[in-house]
Amino acid sequence: DLASAPPLPRLSASSAAILLSAPREVSGTASDTVGTSGASLLTASVSQSSATQGSFNVITAVLRANAHLYPSTEVTLSGLLGAQTASTAALPLESVTAGAFEGAAAWNQTHGTLTVRTLRLIAAGEEVSFSFEVTNPPASQPPAYVEARVTSFGPRQNGLLQPGEAALSTAWTPLAVGAGSVGIGILGGEQPPEFARREIGESTLVDSAVNTLTVTLAANVPLQERGNITLSSIVSETPSGIIPLYDLHATFFRGGSGAWSREDGTLKLSLDRTVHPSDPPLVFSFRLQNPKCLAPPCAAPSVSVELQGGVKAPSIGVPPSPMSGSVLGGGASLSWSATRGPR
Known part of the structure; x- marks a missing residue:
């Protein structure tokens, strides 16, 4: 019983x-x-x-x-x-x-x-x-x-x-x-990591002028805390050293600055926080001196961007990829602009 x-x-x-x-x-x-x-x-x-x-x-x-x-x-x-x-x-x-x-x-x-x-x-x-x-x-x-x-x-x-x-x-x-699942199946990893947006623009073409360069980045992988972003193939007259960052997300980087190497043509940045693919694009600016164009027309170099590692998943990375936009070519002379004064 x-x-x-x-x-x-x-x-x-x-x-x-x-x-x-x-x-x-x-x-x-x-x-x-x-x-x-x-x-x-x-x-x-x-x-x-x-x-x-x-x-x-x-x-x-x-x-x-x-x-x-x-x-x-x-x-x-x-x-x-x-x-x-x-x-x-x-x-x-x-x-x-x-x-x-x-x-x-x-x-x-x-x-x-x-x-x-x-x-x-x-x-x-x-x-x-x-x-x-x-x-x-x-x-x-x-x-x-x-x-x-x-x-x-x-x-x-x-x-x-x-x-x-x-x-x-x-x-x-x-x-x-299930509905809403991303990709073909589960754990297929069919999409390579990449910067979906990688844009760079500049403020002036004047020879030897200080040029404000603005970068916009968005990736399909997390830009992790302690991850490194490197911009390469940059040509500038600015001496090597630590340069400050400006604009919307300057504080997302360690010290609000980057390490510039004139000899290597690179700007190296270390992230202080993680930016997820669902977050708004990362936007920051920095200033470098334009080269002097000796034989116009002078071609602006094509800058590349890459991502390496991070605190949570060191294996995450994006190989060097050309950015949209050419900068630091110079070629313009400083001149006065005609303005219309008060009548």
């Missing part, structure tokens, strides 16, 4: 649950019974925020089961291979359905698995979601084949399983790519 039997000892996560294999369902009625032979995921989808190689990627899973999921139920995603994020027992979860899951998950980089645990009862038919961030692979690869499985040992009281309540474990269920 189960009613008169003493409480069962607490089972560990390695204890065998009853495997209730069932094909993936796309519709059906949620059951109030735990451990029924039809236990399955009614909804199973996954989406991502970035398809860019080496970029941060927020992956979101949406699930709905046809059975109650009691506290300490494990939800495991598999097939997440290629991510650069190191294994950890406490990968933070984001955008979690209110109170449904613990605040961190167990992530295994080698096997490409993520395991989360429920904190409260998730009723049969209730749709829940959770998100987590990993770093995309450094090069393109076939999209991941992501599956999910739910394993529950039934309700507990004072940490002990309750007699008469069946356990459940759904079959591995393929996750469809």
Whole structure:
């Protein structure tokens, strides 16, 4: 008689649950019974925020089961291979359905698995979601084949399983790519990192004049704190040294300045904060002296920009890319402009 039997000892996560294999369902009625032979995921989808190689990627899973999921139920995603994020027992979860899951998950980089645990009862038919961030692979690869499985040992009281309540474990269920997901699949990394906007302009063409150069940058990867941005192929009469930055985002760089090398023709900048692809473009200015054009017409050099590393993902980078706009060519002479005085 189960009613008169003493409480069962607490089972560990390695204890065998009853495997209730069932094909993936796309519709059906949620059951109030735990451990029924039809236990399955009614909804199973996954989406991502970035398809860019080496970029941060927020992956979101949406699930709905046809059975109650009691506290300490494990939800495991598999097939997440290629991510650069190191294994950890406490990968933070984001955008979690209110109170449904613990605040961190167990992530295994080698096997490409993520395991989360429920904190409260998730009723049969209730749709829940959770998100987590990993770093995309450094090069393109076939999209991941992501599956999910739910394993529950039934309700507990004072940490002990309750007699008469069946356990459940759904079959591995393929996750469809959800609406709004970026890219072809999950963790494919099909987009190379690049500056979507890389523009430079100048304030004057006058020979030997001080020229204000304005740069506008927007990338499809985060411009990370402690990341380095280098402008190269610059020709100027300004001696080497630290030069101040101006304009909208000058304070985004360490010391509000950059290291200028006349000999190398480079301006090196170190970021003091992270600028995400969703943020407004980065805009800053600096001043250099124009060269003297000895044999007009003088061609302005084509300046290049590159990105290297950062505090969170050192592998993120954008190779040298030519900027839109040519500057520091000079070629104009200083002259008075005719003005119309008062009558």
